[in-house]
Amino acid sequence: MKRCLVLLSGGLDSATCLAIAVNRGFKPYTLSFDYGQRHRIELEKARLLSERYNAEHLVFPLSLSVIGGSALTDFNIDVPDTPLERIGKEGIPVTYVPARNTIFLSIAAGYCEVKGIEDIFIGVNALDYSGYPDCRPEFIETMEKAITLGTGFFDRGKSFHIHTPLIDLKKSEIIKIGMDLGVDYSLTNSCYNPDSEGNPCGRCDSCKLRLKGFMEAGFKDPLKYPEGIEL
């Protein structure tokens, strides 16, 4: 059985990605990054999801706060509630973590090389996250080539593959596929500002996107939202 590594944040997209990898016949390994993210609940969700899919789960500690520059890792930058709040004129959201997917994919590549795994699944999405430079297909293609050249894969006559099954999908389409594959979305978090019990706020950029997706897909989000949030 061919093995793969799934980058698992504990969010909705990567959980769906894991289910798709399994559905395609891969034996999954999972990799999460403890990068000082505000929403610690994600790592717990990633652990539970890995258990559910019998995937060996590695949490890699990564001190991204050392370089700063993002609302997700730098506590001096506020996370905005509204999706339109941006940094400057480039249209890159303040929740973008500089070079995050480049860094994640590089470390994943090193781990894959050690394990002899040639396939990575990553739940990037060019549609909803069009402001994130590291979610674009051109980046993924070039990074795949860089990793192949920069590791022992090339010398062994092999290519490294980065699978991005969600890249062209709308949030509602992702949720439909996941529901088809039996993903338990109660084992995921999307919220940028969850409460102390890990329940979502229902108001932030990411919660709104998620709730809209569930509504359009015709399903009810199993997470527990505050009263007054329309599901």
Added chain:
Amino acid sequence: MKRCLVLLSGGLDSATCLAIAVNRGFKPYTLSFDYGQRHRIELEKARLLSERYNAEHLVFPLSLSVIGGSALTDFNIDVPDTPLERIGKEGIPVTYVPARNTIFLSIAAGYCEVKGIEDIFIGVNALDYSGYPDCRPEFIETMEKAITLGTGFFDRGKSFHIHTPLIDLKKSEIIKIGMDLGVDYSLTNSCYNPDSEGNPCGRCDSCKLRLKGFMEAGFKDPLKYPEGIEL
């Protein structure tokens, strides 16, 4: 004055790279990785070198031992004394750290994006380290493109540049250039197995390469080697 980031390991090559960056008119920032390397003396050397060149020095903690797979980070793998000791038939040395430069360059890119720096100097060398996949020009070129696409540089109409001034040079040529630029090589370490005071063993792969380089360049290595080692 244009700023640059120099990846500084504390070794001979990266120290020379720093001097070259300064000589080319850049104001240098330096970045070192604390990746659980055996030879801790390197980080101290990197600190002293940064001081010498008035460079703001960041040490990024990186738990590469979590993924293992290299004699430099995995204490279950012995560091060989001889240059010919290799892993398997691929000809990749056991001192290769899986995807190391891919990972280093990615994190450097994130830091550069935060700082608004567009130029990275890295002391990779394709000649002496021809067995290291991540020291080859094709890798560097593709990685440069991946970083440009995967960060905000592209959106800002800018390109990211990875400078590799040493890539085609022999060790002796690197040393000649460094001596010309006044590099204090006592502030560097190359040894894989330094003693408790940080002095080199003179016998390992890396020491031999360094000593041969100094001899061919016609200079004496200022480091203190054990008695009986030919300088």
